[in-house]
Amino acid sequence: MSDSLTIGFLGAGRMATALARGFVAAGLVTADQLSASDVIEDARRRFAEETGGTTCETNREVVERSGVVVVAVKPQYVGTVLAEVQDALGPEHLVISIAAGVTLESLANNAGGERRLVRVMPNTPALVQAGAAGFALGGAATAEDGELVARLLGSVGVAYQVPESLLDAVTGLSGSGPAYVFQIIEGLADGGVRAGLPRDVAQALAAQTLLGAARMVLETGEHPAVLKDAVASPGGTTIAGLHALERHGVRGALIDAVMDATCRARELGGS
Template sequence: MPLTGLAIGCLGGGAMAQALLTGLIKSGIQARNLYVSDTRHERLDYLSRELGVNGRESNRDLVRESDVVILAVKPQVVEEVLKETGDLFQPRQTLISIAAGITTRFIEKFLPEPVPVIRVMPNTPCLLGCGASALCSGTNAGDRDRERARAIFSAVGRAVEVPEGLMDAVTGLSGSGPAYMYVILEALADAGVRVGLPRDVALLLSAQTMLGAARMVLETSEHPGRLKNMVTTPGGTAIAGVYALEEGGLRVTLMRAVEEATRRSRELSGGLK
């Protein structure tokens, strides 16, 4: 495994950092090889107690001790953290950033050459080990660094590699996508209530149906159109429902949502190139 024997540290101990550390432990990485830093003492105590990882109050100490450093702070404090720690990074290390909208070029400005940088766009289902993450490489990142990043994010879901120019599109699709799914899920549950189901039953059936449909696509590798055709019998209930969806413009509305979220991501990251 690309991570065996490596010290992995998270700069920032928020929810995503906790998800990554938990996933790594479940994948077989020893907690003694994992580090986390945070400005909140109570948060460090909690992560150390619950996960058994090494808490560090100093970001600089964490960078010194880690072979792989995950930059897991909010985008607005990335520059501050990199100004504090950037001089410590070495080419043997891999710096992985999950800060939304922050480009590899922006990060590299604060680092000695040639430090490898990998940028990752995860999404919130990583918290449950079923996230979707896309990664791209900075100027100095090689196969070793990409393998390290893929191993980390495969521990909390599925990971793919894309060119950095497509990261805004990733943000518009999978990064923002859970919100779209929640809107659809809520609407399905409301529809169930409208036709007579108790709300808790309607919500459970809607959520499990969405989960099952997604797993069918991932585990059979069948095109979703083919899977849809398997459900829609001639003159049946499913095709009547699909017709109503098409009539209401659901397909175009979802496509427009991804386009708008992608556009907004480009606006937000425009000053951080």
């Protein structure tokens, strides 16, 4: 933990709260090093309750209290928020935007080209230290800024530095991905209930199965197809289930989901 690290969120919504809670749970900061502003009083109250951080009435106040300023409003409000705080931002600030699609160029236009800017795409599992994020540094960001961002995101999951051109793909895959997986868990649990299991048991088995399978991919380093083949006995149950998934085009649906979300991120960024 660094006592001098102060992190302020402009926008105290779901992603800001997930990151802030994750940073505290990881021991990276204590609650008194966090602050957030939001136009919605309820969002400020929830941020304070869930993170223990300070909430401010204005975005400027957050900027004045913070070394790291995280822009966590919806993409369409990023320009307005940055323009509002532009003259409170100085060389002492590292500005991190987590907004889908919003480019470093657009951030620089609104925050000032000389500002140290980093574009990040996190995801909500940061809340439970299982986040997956990508980031790209703006022109004025230093190598130390990159290290700090890697440390921040690394404290709540994994983080990859990528060329900015790939951040929309990161958004379509891991930024939006938790929602796809929640839908898959819901569907598996429904299947379990359909087959006669109690709902709570079905949901726990579904979620644990995803967790276990994901850990096997990460920890064995095997190709998922190899691990899949090891589950499927000849003429057995698994190949019957896999056949159903193939009939319904599950892999194609997932590829489409990532591509559609990536395209939407590009649209949000104006390209």
